[in-house]
Amino acid sequence: FAFGRGPTVPVSWLFQRFTMLCSLSFHFTFFLVNSVLVKADNVCELLGKFNLPALVADSDITIVLFSAFRWVQTMIFTIDEINRDPRLLPNITLGYRIFDSCDTHFQALRAALTINNGQEASVTDYDCAPSMYAVIGDSGSTQSIVVTRLLGLFGIPLVHYFSTCACLSDKQEYPTFLRTVPSDYYQVRALAQLVKYFGWTWVGTIAGDDDYGHYGIQMFSEQVKTFGVCIAFSEIIPKVNSKKKVVEIVEMIEKSRAKVILVFAVEQDMELIVKEAIRQNITGVQWIASEAWVTSALLSSQDNSILIGTLGFALRRAEISGLQEFLHKVHPFKAPQNPIVTEFWETLFHCYLGNDTSQSKPSCTGLEDLKTHENIYSDVSQLRVSYSVYKGVYAVAHALHHLFACQPGQELIVNDTCPNTVNIEPWQLLHHLKRIKFTDSFGNEILFDPNGDPIPSYDLLNWQRKVDSSTQYETVGRYGSALGSYHELHVYGQSIVWNSGKKKVPQSLCSVNCLSGTRKAAREGQPICCFDCIPCADGEISNTTDSVQCIKCDLDYWSNSQNNQCILKEIEFLSFGDAIGISLATIALLGTGLTITIAAVFTHYRTTPVVRANNSELSFLILFSLALCFMCSLIFIGQPSVWSCSLCNTLSGVSFALCVSCILAKTIVVLMAFKATGPNTNTMKWFGPMQQRAFILLCTCIQISICVSWLITSPPLPVKNTTYQSGKIILECAIGSVKAFAVVLGYVFVLSSLCLVLAYFARKLPDNFNEAKFITFSMLIFFAVWITFIPAYVSTPGKYTVAVEIFAILSSSFGLLLCIFAPKCYIILFKPERNTKKHLMGTMITDKTS
Incomplete structure (x- = not known):
């Protein structure tokens, strides 16, 4: 990815050493600085070793950019510092030439050709015509690409102080390119990690209409996409001032739900957005600045309250000792031939130097003091690009030092020999530049990686309002090598002031976060x-x-x-603690108690005609089976287990089979006894007590065999039913085999059907001995209950299924108990006069004669 960026201030500086003939050049927009040299003992030295060299203004450019002017002075200061250092390049003096590229491809190319051909104009009486070995600059990536491609053909190394295009790291395209600022690749990574760190997923982007903006936003969009961040909108600030387009961009900011806006542009482009945002009273926006404007004095010096809280990454700063004093030495009277210094002075102090009486501005007295006038030029609190210039000059100086200090057997370049220091080739200097590694006076390690890039390191800056209402850049984080990793971000969250002075991290979401659940x-x-x-x-x-x-x-x-x-899940079963469970258990116990009571009555009155006439043995068997029916219903209640599931259905089936078999036998006995044609008939001998017992045993054993087969082949087992109620686990007994369960019920149904048919045939027998109608009623109740049970059992969910089955058992048991035994108990207890043989026989005779 390739993109250009940087303020529109490219300058080339040319270092010259005339005894050893070496030179560097540097580009700054708005200035054309020609070589200013004097000869002293055959050594070309910097004119104005203690004075500012002449600055010749370009004919069509009259604006002085204070920050760029400070960069020029920083270069001069650094050269002077190196020349005074006895340990670095001893006995070698560096000079310089400065060329203008005017922030255009054409001017950059013209400057490069001029540098290479050595045809620059001179304002001195005589030239030293030095060779050129290295270039520092240009500050703009787009211009740097042009210069690098041309001068790279001649192997001339270029050390750039403010060109951050990631494309320039391609050594196949730009083999002679090096720089002292990190590639924008790292800035974009830092910005993407910043967005991720604060959880912003809906971000708007604005780019300048240049390579720097286009490719910067493209890289940023690709980076944040991997973090799940979306671009709400992406707008371009036109280079040709279009008021309509700027208005549209700001309106988009106002309408969008994105409250975090990244502006990847130079300060001049950002100024257009800020002015329109102020006009439209845009508030609540968290601005993210690219490195090009995050320390912009142009923007921060104005009353731009909407920018308070801005975050962005800036180059690491340094406090260059002695630089401020050096900057304060600039004075138009010390360089009367330099129109740029004159223009700088007039612009800064709003006065006029000269004799033109038509000027409306007051005359400059020359007594104006840079020390007492707060301005961007003399502000050394944010020496970031200036520090990059400082490092670039020192990098070349150290490379030259290594080259001149070459000893046989060390740093050999060609044919195992040291280079000819009288006639140095640019590629020889490039060889040493790529391999330099030193620590500067601030303790920072200076070196170039295989791509010609330095160790990336950024400060995370936050725009905060000071007490005097001015804006300060507060360092609230770090990114890069300062933390021991190229890709590590550390943020001091408590130090950050957000937009409108708030302390709370703003949200920028297309949709509110989905909560858990x-x-x-x-x-x-x-x-x-x-x-x-x-x-x-x-x-x-x-x-x-x-x-x-x-x-x-x-x-x-x-x-x-x-x-x-x-x-x-809530575990549910019919327990003895449930209201239904308590009710059914109570009813079962009442039924059992009632059965025992009736048995006690029958035992007490076992010699009376009513008990004896109703075959007391069968009556007690019926009562026993009914007691079993009542008691087995209790097995259904409580947490199902293997034994309870095995017993509940089988025991109830056997109990009912025993009960109905006894009733069937009793019905047969009654029918055979009163259907005899004469008093001497022997019909009863075919169904006497022994035959009755065998019949009941046979009928019961058939049911027992069915139940045993059921338990062996597919026994009922406790299961967790999770389908009836999704939020509950129903503990119940699985039938195991539906067929076996149906056979058990079907067998009882067959016995009951036979009993009902025989009872119907016995309906005309004498009332006092005839139980047929009561048996008929009991069987009808029995059928009604169990026929109703089947659909109710199938359709009732959960624990209520068990309740339905218990209810059917209890209902049918009570029906049999009351229909068969209640009339007899009534006669025994309340009508004892009818509990006589005479009464029973009399009624029978009356019925027969009638």
């Missing part, structure tokens, strides 16, 4: 950052913010009311 659902046709929050379905959870899917709980677990945690 919900999942993100993308909106059709919109970026992934725009979504709806859909609650998780029952039984599913999401326990993280912005979950993309809900997780289904395990079978034994269910989601809580917030759908953010799986909790153990």
Whole structure:
């Protein structure tokens, strides 16, 4: 990716050493500085070793950019510092030439050709015509590309102090390019990590209409995409001032839900946006600055309250000792032939130097003092680009030092010999430049990686309002090598002041974060950052913010009311603690008690005609089986277990089979006894007591064999039913075999049907001995209960299924008990006069004669 950037102030500096004939050049926009040299003992030295060299203004440029002028002075200061250092380049004096590129490809190319051909104009009486071996500059990436491609053909190394284009790291395209500022690749990575750090997922971007802006935003968009960040809008600031377009951009900012805006542009472009934003009263925007304007005095010096809270990464700063005093030495009277110094002075102090009486501005007295006038030029609090210039000059100086200090066997370049220091080739200097490694006076290590890039290191700056209402750049974080890693970001969150002076981190989201218990659902046709929050379905959870899917709980677990945690399902079964369980258990015990009471009555009155006439043995068997029916219903209540599931259905089936078999036998006895045609008939001998017992045993054993087969082949077992109620586990007994269960019920149904048919045939027998009608009623109740039970059992969910079955058992048991035994107990207890043989026989005779 390639993009150019930087303030529009490219300058080339040319260092010259005339005894050893070496030179460097540097580009600054708005200035054309020609060689100013004198001869002294055959050594070309810097004219104005203690004075500012002549500055010749370009004919069509009259603006002095104070920061660029400071960079020029920093270069001169650094050269002077190196020349005074006895340990670095001893006995060698460096000079310089400065050329203008005017921030255009054409001027940059013309300057490069002039440098290479040595045809620059001179304002001195005589020239030294030095050779040129290295170039420092240009500050703009686009211009640097032009200069590097041309001078690279001649192997001339270029050390750039403010060209950050990532494309320039390509050594196949730009083999002679080096720089003292990090590539924008690292700045973009830092910005992307910053956005990720604060959780901003909906970001607007604005770029200048140049390579710096276009490629910077392109790289940023690709980087943040990997973090799940979306670009809300991407606008371009036109280079040709278009008021309409700027208005549209600011209106877009106001309408968008994105409250974090990254502006990848130079300060002049950003100024257009700021002015329009102030006019439209845009507030609540968190501005993210690219390195090109994050320390812009042009923007911070104005009353731009909307920029308070701005965040951005800047080059590491340094406090260059003695530089401020050097800057204060500039004075138009010390360089009367330099129109740029004159213009600088007039612009800074708003006065006029000269005799032109038509000027409306007051005359400059020359007594104006830079020390007492606060201005961008003399402000050394943010020496970032100036420090980059400082490092670039020292890098070349150290490379020259190594080259001149070459000893046989060390740093050999060609044919195992040291280079000819009288006639140095540029590529020889490039060889040493790529390999330099030194620590500057600030303790920072200076070196170039294989791509010609320095160790990346940035300060994270925050624009904050001072007590005097001025803006200060507060360092609130670091990125890069200062932390031991090229890609590590550290933020001092408590130190940050956000937009409008707030301390709370602003949010910039297309959609509000989906809380736990919900999942993100993308909106059709919109970026992934725009979504709806859909609650998780029952039984599913999401326990993280912005979950993309809900997780289904395990079978034994269910989601809580917030759908953010799986909790153990409520275990449900018909227990003795439930109201229904208590009621059914009470009824079962009452039935058992009533059965025992009737048995006690029958035992007490066993010698009375009513008891004896009703075959007391069968009556007691019926009472015993009914007691079993009542008691087995209690097995259904409570937590199911293997033994309870095995017994509940089989025991109730056997109990009913025994009960109905006894009733059937009793019905047969009654029918055979009163259907005899004469008093001497022997019909009863075929169905006497022994035959009755055998019949009952046979009928019961058939049911027992069915139940045993059921238990062996497919026994009922306790299971966890999770289908009836999603949030509950129903503990119940699985039937095991539906066919076996149907056979058990069917067998009881067959016995009951036979009993009902025989009772129907015995309906005309004498009332006092005839139980047929009571048996008929009991069988009808029995059929009604169990026919109703089947659909109710199938349709009733959960623990109520068990309650339905218990209710059917109790209802049919009470029906049999009351219909068969209640009339007899009534006669025994309340009508004893009817409990006589005479009464019973009399009624029978009356019925027969009638």
